Amino acid sequence: MIQSQIALIRRELWEHRAIYVMPLVIALLVSLMSITGQVAVSGFDHAVDIGILGASNLGENERSAAITVLMISLSSTFVFAMWILITFYALDALYAERKDRSILFWRSIPVTDAETVLSKLATALLVIPLTTFAVIVATHLIVLLITSMWLAARGANAWHLIWTAAPFFDNWTATLVFLITLSLWLSPFVGWFLFVSAFTKRSPLLIASLPIAILPLLEGIVFKTSVFAEAFFVRSVKMPLFSGLDNLELLFQEGEDFKMVGDSSLSLLSLMDLGHFFGSLGLWSGIVVCGLFTTAAIYVRRYRDDS
Amino acid sequence: MTSLVSARNVSKFYKDVRAVDDVSFEIEKGKITGLIGPNGAGKTTLLKAVLGLTDCQGTLSVMGLDPFQQRKELMQNICFIADVAVLPRWIRVKQLLDFLESVHPRFSRSHAEELLTKTKIMANSKVRELSKGMVTQLHLSIITAIDAKLLVLDEPTLGLDIIFRKEFYGNLLNDYFDGERTIIITTHQVEEIENLLTDVMFINDGKIVLDSEMEELPQQFVELLASGEDAEAARQLNPIYERDVFGKKVLMFEGVSRDRLQGMGEVRTPGVADLFVAKVKGAAA
Numbered sequence: 177m178i179q180s181q182i183a184l185i186r187r188e189l190w191e192h193r194a195i196y197v198m199p200l201v202i203a204l205l206v207s208l209m210s211i212t213g214q215v216a217v218s219g220f221d222h223a224v225d226i227g228i229l230g231a232s233n234l235g236e237n238e239r240s241a242a243i244t245v246l247m248i249s250l251s252s253t254f255v256f257a258m259w260i261l262i263t264f265y266a267l268d269a270l271y272a273e274r275k276d277r278s279i280l281f282w283r284s285i286p287v288t289d290a291e292t293v294l295s296k297l298a299t300a301l302l303v304i305p306l307t308t309f310a311v312i313v314a315t316h317l318i319v320l321l322i323t324s325m326w327l328a329a330r331g332a333n334a335w336h337l338i339w340t341a342a343p344f345f346d347n348w349t350a351t352l353v354f355l356i357t358l359s360l361w362l363s364p365f366v367g368w369f370l371f372v373s374a375f376t377k378r379s380p381l382l383i384a385s386l387p388i389a390i391l392p393l394l395e396g397i398v399f400k401t402s403v404f405a406e407a408f409f410v411r412s413v414k415m416p417l418f419s420g421l422d423n424l425e426l427l428f429q430e431g432e433d434f435k436m437v438g439d440s441s442l443s444l445l446s447l448m449d450l451g452h453f454f455g456s457l458g459l460w461s462g463i464v465v466c467g468l469f470t471t472a473a474i475y476v477r478r479y480r481d482d483s
Numbered sequence: 484m485t486s487l488v489s490a491r492n493v494s495k496f497y498k499d500v501r502a503v504d505d506v507s508f509e510i511e512k513g514k515i516t517g518l519i520g521p522n523g524a525g526k527t528t529l530l531k532a533v534l535g536l537t538d539c540q541g542t543l544s545v546m547g548l549d550p551f552q553q554r555k556e557l558m559q560n561i562c563f564i565a566d567v568a569v570l571p572r573w574i575r576v577k578q579l580l581d582f583l584e585s586v587h588p589r590f591s592r593s594h595a596e597e598l599l600t601k602t603k604i605m606a607n608s609k610v611r612e613l614s615k616g617m618v619t620q621l622h623l624s625i626i627t628a629i630d631a632k633l634l635v636l637d638e639p640t641l642g643l644d645i646i647f648r649k650e651f652y653g654n655l656l657n658d659y660f661d662g663e664r665t666i667i668i669t670t671h672q673v674e675e676i677e678n679l680l681t682d683v684m685f686i687n688d689g690k691i692v693l694d695s696e697m698e699e700l701p702q703q704f705v706e707l708l709a710s711g712e713d714a715e716a717a718r719q720l721n722p723i724y725e726r727d728v729f730g731k732k733v734l735m736f737e738g739v740s741r742d743r744l745q746g747m748g749e750v751r752t753p754g755v756a757d758l759f760v761a762k763v764k765g766a767a768a
Contacts, residue, residue: 183585190578191571278571283536286558287586479538
């Protein structure tokens with residue numbers, strides 16, 4: 177069972193190379209941008225030197241907070257790309273094999289439909305986030321390394337400025353937790369996409385989007401309520417992981433000089449409330465919806481007869 | 484029990500259409516059975532039921548298993564080629580072998596590699612880079628390397644040129660078939676497989692119109708080439724089918740002894756293709 181799951185997931189990675197190619201391309205672009213950015217500011221010699229001097233005098237917490245902001249902003253590009261990747265992957269997963277008729281080959285192998293569909297769900301909810309995570313970690317290291325080399329070339333102590341202050345463990349653990357919880361939180365959409373991908377004869381993206389666009393609209397007009405609108409759109413942005421905290425305020429103090437909160441020990445992990453997340457009804461009802469759609473997708477793949 | 488596939492009153496409906504209509508048959512171990520029928524006769528539906536790809540009414544047992552309910556177990560012992568286009572186009576030959584090695588308990592990678600060295604197929608090639616004929620070679624090599632009891636071929640050589648077709652059946656007999664394994668095959672090109680079949684089944688309108696061993700055909704069916712009065716006289720013996728060839732009549736008989744026809748003209752055993760036309764057209768008449 178485990179061995180065939182691994183083989184099936186490996187198969188998904190062969191077919192859908194975008195799962196690792198897309199994050200790698202973004203990583204490459206981000207790394208190139210960090211080089212060109214540093215070359216560009218090097219023109220302003222004097223100001224840059226003062227800036228570096230200023231940074232050297234900051235306390236460790238402040239340097240740590242500054243690096244955290246940099247790391248988060250790098251990660252956010254990947255998180256956005258990841259969701260696009262998951263969406264297109266799930267919509268294609270059970271559609272492409274029917275379109276090129278290779279489904280007949282896959283079904284000629286001693287693997288059940290449930291095993292196949294579950295391997296696709298696992299790819300969407302686990303493999304894509306983990307791949308994204310690995311590339312994020314690599315990108316962080318590369319960008320910080322490039323920055324260190326640049327700093328060292330200007331005579332600054334990069335070890336002190338960056339590497340003693342960067343909260344790697346906290347940041348990476350928080351990123352990993354965030355990616356996995358995000359994919360769980362949005363899993364009902366993934367289930368729906370897989371189901372559409374299993375039954376639609378054409379344009380899975382269109383078929384999957386239509387109800388998401390139309391149901392809230394109809395509901396608003398007919399019943400004047402917004403259950404669907406909340407389920408679809410509020411859900412997408414309001415994940416109960418951060419327990420309602422506006423985390424930006426923790427990084428920056430509002431005020432005229434917009435200065436960083438130096439003395440708050442900035443831990444991303446401490447902003448997350450996993451108990452609240454895993455105790456939320458929203459999460460579990462979403463997982464149930466995902467399970468129902470996945471079951472429906474298995475059923476369709478098993479019972480559909482395209483002849 | 485030597486019966487590998489056993490069907491009792493099997494039917495399959497698509498809405499109001501009866502694709503397979505109350506069909507019963509047995510296929511024994513070690514046989515090569517040709518399932519022959521016109522388009523839409525129900526061949527593919529029947530094969531799908533045997534492969535557990537579709538459910539059906541009646542009792543169908545393949546190697547003692549219910550194909551639809553026990554598809555996974557069944558697939559360890561069955562292979563099938565649905566037609567040439569079925570291998571995923573994005574996959575590399577090497578990946579295909581890796582995958583089968585890890586999910587198929589009866590797949591022998593070394594055997595597949597050995598068969599592939601006889602072809603021009605490279606381990607690093609993608610299926611989409613191969614010609615149609617090579618894809619079929621690849622598929623047959625894989626399937627030959629699976630130690631399965633039953634092989635189902637549904638129009639395996641569709642769209643291939645004559646050289647690949649000949650080679651395909653040659654390899655099938657030489658590399659795959661060992662007398663222990665069983666093959667069910669459907670094709671339009673009856674003439675090409677006629678010589679390798681041990682059994683033949685005709686299906687028309689969802690019904691089996693002939694189910695016979697090849698060896699028995701000469702006893703059951705006979706064809707007479709005659710003209711003029713001889714043809715007229717022979718017509719009294721109720722031919723199942725009649726056609727014109729170069730101004731002469733060819734009459735086909737079922738269950739009429741050769742002795743009765745001797746002297747009326749040239750007596751011979753009909754080819755499977757002609758027999759098929761006779762049976763199917765005869766049923767329609």
